[in-house]
Amino acid sequence: MTFENRYSTWAGRSRELFDQATEVIPGGAGSSARTAKFGWMPYPPFMAQGTGSRIRDVDGHEYVDYLLGLGPMILGHRHPVVTRAVADAITEYGTCFGLPYELEIEAARKVVDAVPGVEMVRFTNSGSEAVGSAIRIARACTGRRLLIRFEGHYHGWQDTVYWSNHVDPAAAGPASRPRPVPSGPGVPAELAATLIVLTWNDAESFAAVMAEHGDQVAAVITEPAVFNTGCILPEPGYLELLRELTARHGALLIFDEVITGFRFARGGAQEYFGVTPDLTTMAKGLGGGFPVAAIGGSREVMSIIAEGRYSHSGTYNANVVACAAVSATMDLLAEPGLFERQRALGERLMAELRSLAGAACLPVIIEGLGTVFQIWFSDRPIRNWRDAERYAREDLFTTWWQEMLLRGVLFHPSQYENLFVSLVHTDADVDAMLNAAAEAFAVTRSAARLAGLPG
Ligand SMILES: Cc1ncc(COP(=O)(O)O)c(C=O)c1O
Incomplete structure (x- = not known):
C-alpha cells in the first residue's frame, strides 16, 4: 500500500480540516514550512494539544515530538x-x-x-x-x-x-x-x-x-x-x-x-x-x-x-x-547540569540510531550536538550545502520519515530541517524513538534495495 493510502486512513480528520483550511489560508497552513511543498505530503497532520515532549493530533495519535514547533519548544509544550x-x-x-x-x-x-x-x-x-x-x-x-x-x-x-x-x-x-x-x-x-x-x-x-x-x-x-x-x-x-x-x-x-x-x-x-x-x-x-x-x-x-x-x-x-x-x-x-544531561541524552539517541542504521546496512551520517541533529542518508561526508545536494539521498530520508510518522515519531519531512530534543525529553522518549527507528530503517533498507543501492 502506498504511503498516501496509509496516511489518508491515519489522518482522516486532518484531511477534513485541511480542506477547510485551504479555503481561507494559502497552502492550508500559516507558514510555508508547514505545507505540502516543504514535504508535508499529501497534507500536514493537524495538531490538537502538546504536553511536555508529546503532541497529539486531531485523529487521536500521540507522537514523541522531535519537531518542537521547528525549535522554540525547548522546554517542551506548555511548560x-x-x-x-x-x-x-x-x-x-x-x-x-x-x-x-x-x-x-x-x-x-x-x-x-x-x-x-x-x-x-x-x-x-x-x-x-x-x-x-x-x-x-x-x-x-x-x-x-x-x-x-x-x-x-x-x-x-x-x-x-x-x-x-x-x-x-x-x-x-x-x-x-x-x-x-x-x-x-x-x-x-x-x-x-x-x-x-x-x-x-x-x-x-x-x-x-x-x-x-x-x-x-x-x-x-x-x-x-x-x-x-x-x-x-x-x-x-x-x-x-x-x-x-x-x-x-x-x-x-x-x-x-x-x-x-x-x-x-x-x-x-x-x-x-x-x-x-x-x-x-x-x-x-x-x-x-x-x-x-x-x-x-x-x-x-x-x-x-x-x-x-x-x-x-x-x-x-x-x-x-x-x-x-x-x-x-x-x-x-540556569539549572546546573541541564544542558550536559540533555546533550548526553541526545548523543545516546544519535549513537543508537547510528548502530540501528548500521545493522540495517544503511549508509547514514548522523550529525549534531545532542539536543539538535539530523540524519543524512549518505556514504560521503557533508561539509556544506553543495555536498548535501550531491550526496544526500532525499528519497531514503522521505521513506524513513514516513515510516517514523506512522509509528508515532514526529519531525520535519525535509532532510534540510532538524530533529530537536527538548530539555524535558526523557530516556523513555528516546527508547520510543529507537523502537520505531529499528522498524523504519528496515523498511528504508528495502526501499534502498529497490532503488538499486548495493547490499
Ligand atoms: C538561523 C535562522 N535565522 C533566522 C530565522 C528566521 O526566524 P523567524 O522564522 O522567527 O523569522 C530562522 C528561522 O528558522 C533561522 O533558522
Missing part, C-alpha cells in the same frame, strides 16, 4: 512554569505599554548574563526581524555595504538575506566563488551587488575574499553551526578564522543564533565553541515557546542604538508576554 509566569504577568500588568517597564530590565539582564557576546540586548518579535536589524546596524556602524553570507544558511525572509539558501545548483556558479541567487521571486535583483556568497567550511575562499574585499565588508553573517541544511558543524578553526579576519578588516561578525541559541549550551553556540561575535540574533528557545526574538551585542556596537544614531523600533518589541516568557525561561535554563 507549567513559563505558562504560569506569562499568565500571571498579563493578568497583573497588561500586555503592551508602548513604554519601558521593570520586567523588561529583568528579562534583558538574564539574557546578558547568559550569552557571552551580549552586553546589551533589544527584544523583537521574530528571527527575521532580529537579523534585519543586525545587518542594518552592521552597515550603519561600519559605513560599508557588503555582506558576506554562506550558501545553505537561512537567515529569515527579508530581502537582504533571502538568498542562496537552497537554490538551483546550476544557477549557483562555482563553489570557489558562488553566484548570489535569490531564494524566491520578489527579491530585487539589484541586492546581489550588496552580497558576497561563499561556501561554508571553506577557509580558503573566505580568506581569499577577505584579502580582496575585506575593507569593504560591513559584516559576515553565519549560523555558527548550520541547522538550515540539516546539521553541519563547523570544522576546527573555521569560526576562529571568521572571527580573526573580520576583526582584522574592521568588519562585524554576526552569529545568527536563532536556532543554536540556548539549544545545546545556555550561552548558545558562542559559549559552546568559544568564539564571541560582535552581534548575535536569537529567537527559538529564547521564550520557551512564546514568540520573542532578540538582537544583542557588545556595548560598543549597541551604542549606535543607545545614542539614538540608529532607530530600532517595533510596536510589539519587548511586550509583556515576551518578557515574562524570557525571564521564566532564562531561570529554568
Whole structure:
C-alpha cells in the first residue's frame, strides 16, 4: 500500500480540516514550512494539544515530538512554569505599554548574563526581524555595504538575506566563488551587488575574499553551526578564522543564533565553541515557546542604538508576554547540569540510531550536538550545502520519515530541517524513538534495495 493510502486512513480528520483550511489560508497552513511543498505530503497532520515532549493530533495519535514547533519548544509544550509566569504577568500588568517597564530590565539582564557576546540586548518579535536589524546596524556602524553570507544558511525572509539558501545548483556558479541567487521571486535583483556568497567550511575562499574585499565588508553573517541544511558543524578553526579576519578588516561578525541559541549550551553556540561575535540574533528557545526574538551585542556596537544614531523600533518589541516568557525561561535554563544531561541524552539517541542504521546496512551520517541533529542518508561526508545536494539521498530520508510518522515519531519531512530534543525529553522518549527507528530503517533498507543501492 502506498504511503498516501496509509496516511489518508491515519489522518482522516486532518484531511477534513485541511480542506477547510485551504479555503481561507494559502497552502492550508500559516507558514510555508508547514505545507505540502516543504514535504508535508499529501497534507500536514493537524495538531490538537502538546504536553511536555508529546503532541497529539486531531485523529487521536500521540507522537514523541522531535519537531518542537521547528525549535522554540525547548522546554517542551506548555511548560507549567513559563505558562504560569506569562499568565500571571498579563493578568497583573497588561500586555503592551508602548513604554519601558521593570520586567523588561529583568528579562534583558538574564539574557546578558547568559550569552557571552551580549552586553546589551533589544527584544523583537521574530528571527527575521532580529537579523534585519543586525545587518542594518552592521552597515550603519561600519559605513560599508557588503555582506558576506554562506550558501545553505537561512537567515529569515527579508530581502537582504533571502538568498542562496537552497537554490538551483546550476544557477549557483562555482563553489570557489558562488553566484548570489535569490531564494524566491520578489527579491530585487539589484541586492546581489550588496552580497558576497561563499561556501561554508571553506577557509580558503573566505580568506581569499577577505584579502580582496575585506575593507569593504560591513559584516559576515553565519549560523555558527548550520541547522538550515540539516546539521553541519563547523570544522576546527573555521569560526576562529571568521572571527580573526573580520576583526582584522574592521568588519562585524554576526552569529545568527536563532536556532543554536540556548539549544545545546545556555550561552548558545558562542559559549559552546568559544568564539564571541560582535552581534548575535536569537529567537527559538529564547521564550520557551512564546514568540520573542532578540538582537544583542557588545556595548560598543549597541551604542549606535543607545545614542539614538540608529532607530530600532517595533510596536510589539519587548511586550509583556515576551518578557515574562524570557525571564521564566532564562531561570529554568540556569539549572546546573541541564544542558550536559540533555546533550548526553541526545548523543545516546544519535549513537543508537547510528548502530540501528548500521545493522540495517544503511549508509547514514548522523550529525549534531545532542539536543539538535539530523540524519543524512549518505556514504560521503557533508561539509556544506553543495555536498548535501550531491550526496544526500532525499528519497531514503522521505521513506524513513514516513515510516517514523506512522509509528508515532514526529519531525520535519525535509532532510534540510532538524530533529530537536527538548530539555524535558526523557530516556523513555528516546527508547520510543529507537523502537520505531529499528522498524523504519528496515523498511528504508528495502526501499534502498529497490532503488538499486548495493547490499
Ligand atoms: C538561523 C535562522 N535565522 C533566522 C530565522 C528566521 O526566524 P523567524 O522564522 O522567527 O523569522 C530562522 C528561522 O528558522 C533561522 O533558522
